[in-house]
Amino acid sequence: MQGGDRCDADLDRGLRGVMPGGRASAGEAVAWAERLGVPLLEAYPDGPGVALVAEAPPALQILGRKAPGPVRLDFTDPRLQRRAAGTTVRRDPLARAVGLHRRPGTAVVDATAGLGRDGWILAHLGARVAWVEASPTLAVLLRGALDRAANEPGLSATAQRLALHPGDLRQVLGELPAAEREVVYLDPMYPSGTTRGGVGREAQALRQLHGGTAGATDGELLAAAREHATRQVVVKRPQRAHPVDGPAPARSVPGRAIRFDIYAPA
Numbered sequence: 001m002q003g004g005d006r007c008d009a010d011l012d013r014g015l016r017g018v019m020p021g022g023r024a025s026a027g028e029a030v031a032w033a034e035r036l037g038v039p040l041l042e043a044y045p046d047g048p049g050v051a052l053v054a055e056a057p058p059a060l061q062i063l064g065r066k067a068p069g070p071v072r073l074d075f076t077d078p079r080l081q082r083r084a085a086g087t088t089v090r091r092d093p094l095a096r097a098v099g100l101h102r103r104p105g106t107a108v109v110d111a112t113a114g115l116g117r118d119g120w121i122l123a124h125l126g127a128r129v130a131w132v133e134a135s136p137t138l139a140v141l142l143r144g145a146l147d148r149a150a151n152e153p154g155l156s157a158t159a160q161r162l163a164l165h166p167g168d169l170r171q172v173l174g175e176l177p178a179a180e181r182e183v184v185y186l187d188p189m190y191p192s193g194t195t196r197g198g199v200g201r202e203a204q205a206l207r208q209l210h211g212g213t214a215g216a217t218d219g220e221l222l223a224a225a226r227e228h229a230t231r232q233v234v235v236k237r238p239q240r241a242h243p244v245d246g247p248a249p250a251r252s253v254p255g256r257a258i259r260f261d262i263y264a265p266a
C-alpha cells in the first residue's frame with residue numbers, strides 16, 4: 001500500500017508546501033508536492049505551519065523567525081539507535097505495558113504512529129508492529145524512512161517486523177487480521193499546555209502540521225481500540241494527566257514523565 005492514499009487529506013492543514021532540498025532530486029520534491037496537494041516552494045513562507053523539506057532524509061521545518069531546527073524521520077539517527085541499544089523488554093516501560101517481556105513477538109498496532117519512534121523501539125525489542133497513521137505527510141515520511149532502514153544491514157531485521165497502514169485507525173483497525181491486533185497502542189496528541197517547560201520540537205512540528213487528532217476525541221479513539229484489540233489496549237499519558245474519557249484503566253505502568261494506562265478489550 002502506498003503511503004498517504006487512504007489518509008485524511010484535510011488533516012495536514014498546516015503543511016504550507018514542499019521545499020526542494022540539498023541531496024534529493026528536484027523530481028522527488030515535485031512528486032511529493034503533487035501527491036500531498038501543496039505548492040512547491042521557492043522560499044520559506046512566514047509562519048505558522050510547516051514545510052516538508054525534500055532532502056535525504058526528508059524533514060519537517062517549522063516556519064517562522066524563531067523556529068527550531070528541522071525534524072527528521074530517520075531510523076538511522078544515532079540517537080534513536082542509542083535509545084534502542086540501551087533498552088530491553090524488562091527495562092522499557094512501553095514494552096512492559098505491551099507485555100513483550102512475557103510474550104516475545106507480540107503483535108502490536110501502533111495506531112497513532114506519528115514519527116514512528118515508539119513502534120520502532122517495540123519492533124527492535126521483537127514485537128511485530130503495524131503502524132497506522134492518518135496524516136498523509138507523516139505516512140509519506142514513514143514509508144520513506146522504513147524503506148531506507150530496510151536497506152541498512154544493522155536495521156533491516158527491525159524494519160522487517162514493521163508494516164505501514166496509512167489511514168484513520170477507526171477504519172484501519174477493523175481491516176487488520178485479528179492475529180495482527182493483539183495489543184493496540186495509542187499515543188494521542190498531548191493537549192496544549194500539558195508539558196512543563198515547553199514542548200520538544202517534534203511535538204511542536206506535529207502540532208503545527210495538524211494540531212490534533214483526526215476529527216475524533218481521545219475517548220473515541222480508545223473505544224475503537226478496545227473494540228478491535230484481542231488482548232489489551234495501552235494508552236500513553238502525561239504522568240499527571242487524567243486517564244482518557246471512558247472506562248477506568250485496569251492498571252498503569254509508570255515511565256519517566258509519562259505513564260501507560262492498560263485497558264481490557266471491549
Ligand SMILES: C[S@@+](CC[C@H](N)C(=O)[O-])C[C@H]1O[C@@H](n2cnc3c(N)ncnc32)[C@H](O)[C@@H]1O
Nearest residue numbers: 112114115116117118134135168169187213214
Ligand atoms: C503524539 S503523535 C504519536 C507519536 C508517536 N508515538 C511517536 O513515537 O512518534 C500522534 C499521532 O497520531 C496521529 N493520529 C491522530 N488521530 C488519528 C487517527 N484517528 N488515526 C490514525 N492516526 C491518528 C496523528 O496524526 C499523530 O501523528
